[in-house]
Amino acid sequence: MDSAVVLAIAREEGFACEALSFDYGQRHRAELDAARRVAHSLGASGHTTLPIDMRAIGGSALTDDIDVPKDRGDIGEGIPVTYVPARNTVFLSYALALAEVKGACDIFIGVNALDYSGYPDCRPEFIEAFERLANLATKAAVESENVLRIHSPLAQMSKADIVRRGAELGVDFALTHSCYDPDEGSRSCGRCDACQLRIKGFAEAGMKDPLPYSH
Amino acid sequence: MDSAVVLAIAREEGFACEALSFDYGQRHRAELDAARRVAHSLGASGHTTLPIDMRAIGGSALTDDIDVPKDRGDIGEGIPVTYVPARNTVFLSYALALAEVKGACDIFIGVNALDYSGYPDCRPEFIEAFERLANLATKAAVESENVLRIHSPLAQMSKADIVRRGAELGVDFALTHSCYDPDEGSRSCGRCDACQLRIKGFAEAGMKDPLPYSH
Numbered sequence: 001m002d003s004a005v006v007l008a009i010a011r012e013e014g015f016a017c018e019a020l021s022f023d024y025g026q027r028h029r030a031e032l033d034a035a036r037r038v039a040h041s042l043g044a045s046g047h048t049t050l051p052i053d054m055r056a057i058g059g060s061a062l063t064d065d066i067d068v069p070k071d072r073g074d075i076g077e078g079i080p081v082t083y084v085p086a087r088n089t090v091f092l093s094y095a096l097a098l099a100e101v102k103g104a105c106d107i108f109i110g111v112n113a114l115d116y117s118g119y120p121d122c123r124p125e126f127i128e129a130f131e132r133l134a135n136l137a138t139k140a141a142v143e144s145e146n147v148l149r150i151h152s153p154l155a156q157m158s159k160a161d162i163v164r165r166g167a168e169l170g171v172d173f174a175l176t177h178s179c180y181d182p183d184e185g186s187r188s189c190g191r192c193d194a195c196q197l198r199i200k201g202f203a204e205a206g207m208k209d210p211l212p213y214s215h
Numbered sequence: 216m217d218s219a220v221v222l223a224i225a226r227e228e229g230f231a232c233e234a235l236s237f238d239y240g241q242r243h244r245a246e247l248d249a250a251r252r253v254a255h256s257l258g259a260s261g262h263t264t265l266p267i268d269m270r271a272i273g274g275s276a277l278t279d280d281i282d283v284p285k286d287r288g289d290i291g292e293g294i295p296v297t298y299v300p301a302r303n304t305v306f307l308s309y310a311l312a313l314a315e316v317k318g319a320c321d322i323f324i325g326v327n328a329l330d331y332s333g334y335p336d337c338r339p340e341f342i343e344a345f346e347r348l349a350n351l352a353t354k355a356a357v358e359s360e361n362v363l364r365i366h367s368p369l370a371q372m373s374k375a376d377i378v379r380r381g382a383e384l385g386v387d388f389a390l391t392h393s394c395y396d397p398d399e400g401s402r403s404c405g406r407c408d409a410c411q412l413r414i415k416g417f418a419e420a421g422m423k424d425p426l427p428y429s430h
Contacts, residue, residue, distance in 0.1 A: 050271055056263065057309065059316035079354045086312035089352045093308040094272065097301035101274035120357040129351050133344040137304045139294045142335040 001176045001198060002110035002154055004038045005162050008169035009153045010108045011042055018102060019047040020095055024087070025055035025063045030186040034177035041175055050094055060084040061180075068181040070191035079118050082180055082193060088121035092130050092150065099148070100138045107134075108151045115159040115201065117193045127152050159201025167207060174210035183214050190215035216391045216413060217325035217369055219253045220377050223384035224368045225323045226257055233317060234262040235310055239302070240270035240278045245401040249392035256390055265309055275299040276395075283396040285406035294333050297395055297408060303336035307345050307365065314363070315353045322349075323366045330374040330416065332408045342367050374416025382422060389425035398429050405430035 010017050019039035021032055032049055039047035055063045061081040062068070069080055088111065095107045111122040120126060131150040135141045141148060154162055166173065178198045179188035188195050190213035202209040225232050234254035236247055247264055254262035270278045276296040277283070284295055303326065310322045326337040335341060346365040350356045356363055369377055381388065393413045394403035403410050405428035417424040 048271065050268075052267055053265075054312070056265055057312045057316055059312075079358065083354055084312075085315040085354070086308055086352055089308040089311055089348065090305070093301055093305040096304055097269070097272045097274075097299075100300040101272055120354055121352045123351070126348070126351045129344070129348040133304065133341070133348050136338070136341045136344050137301055137336045139298055139300070139335055143294065 001166070001173060001178050002112060002162060003035065004042065004171050004173075004176045005166040005169070006108050006110040006151075006153060007038065007042045007044060008166060008171050010106075010151070011044075012169055015106060015108075017042075017044045017108075018098065018104070019044040020098060021047065021049045022091055022094070023049050023051045024084070024090075025053050027062060027068070028177070028180050028182055030179075030182050031177045033186075034175060037175045038171075041172055048098070052090065052094070054084060054087070054090070057085060060087075068189075068192050070181075070189070072193060072196070075117060075193050075196060079120065080193065082117060083119050086121070088119075088126070089130070092134075096134050096137060096148070100140050103140070105140075105146045106149050106151060108153070110154050111152050112154045112157065112159075112162070114156060115197050117197075124152070124155050127155070158204070159197050160204035163201045163205040163207055167205075176211075178211075187212050187214040189213070216381070216388060216393050216416075217327060217377060218250065219257065219386050219388075219391050220381040220384070221323050221325040221366075221368060222253065222257045222259060223381060223386050225321075225366070226259075227384055230321060230323075232257075232259045232323075233313065233319070234259040235313055236262065236264045237306055237309070238264050238266045239299070239305075240268050242277060242283070243392070243395050243397055245394075245397050246392045248401075249390060252390040253386075256387055263313070267305065267309070269299060269302070269305070272300060275302075283404075283407050285396075285404070287408060287411070290332060290408050290411060294335065295408065297332065298334050301336070303334075303341070304345070307349075311349050311352060311363070315355050318355070320355075320361045321364050321366060323368070325369050326367050327369045327372065327374075327377070329371060330412050332412075339367070339370050342370070373419070374412050375419035378416045378420040378422055382420075391426075393426075402427050402429045404428070
């Protein structure tokens, strides 16, 4: 959902967009099919799914055989087991590589530091540090005057704001996927952090979530 | 060669070392076999080779069907086509993920900014920026007092210094591999940047390189 709204924002700002997804061994692979549908419906120029096996690193409920926590009453306090070590650092590194090859200066990412699970690599200071790194890391940064920017337009938005902004921009939320632990028919569990935050966002925005939930 | 000397330095400083190599689609896959031999001979606790397909990103003579430059007289001036977009950013990101899972606070990398090909992601300012990022990126950095350090002990050494230091520490250079464009028998070409820098290093150190060269 967040990535879809980010893409809609970037498109509205006039960017031609290459969408980039990661098949990192996540149990919620359903999000990869959703990403393809969303990228197409919002007019991305292209969509790449990179296979990067983070199971070889391990350490997360999203990639390992560890139960995804359900019905947490304390979302945002502490860092849960769904945290994937250094995931956004790895994702942004690949995005940087792709940006360099494509000659792009702008990378968009849907991190959010308000209604979120407390992952360290979603915080604004992390994104700023990555932007600084990016401007030292590449041939483009060294040989040209172009400044590489990491855009995180959702950083300070509530989930309700994200839902409302997406609706304004015509995002079809029926195409999106948020659940960490969907059932075999890709139905959302309604109880993991991702579902709870999503459900809360729709409720606060006074809108109906078009997704079916198993719970 | 550089990675081997870095491992020897880290071992001498008393670190237990997990060696990490990347199968990123490089044409000189011979270096992966060499890495395994070197890690074992220098007493690494373990050795992981991560398959990460950077050919999907492209943009380099090391991964694409672009000729590796030979007999360059101007090594260090400009950035050559062997530059792999954002490679060290991607490598360090995975190292950070592995460090987090293993509970390690120290990452060693064999970048060198004196006798080198002019890659932007080998410079000290890049390494410093990554260290700063790393200390914002992980659960370990947020929840503990531990500071993550990126060590680059070769940064300011000449290739001759690296050869001498490796010899002092008992590195068996016959186990190492440097060439970007080896022949089918894994013999080094003697003419690419990596070979030329290595040959110059051994010559200046007054030592014999044990590797066979096809040229």
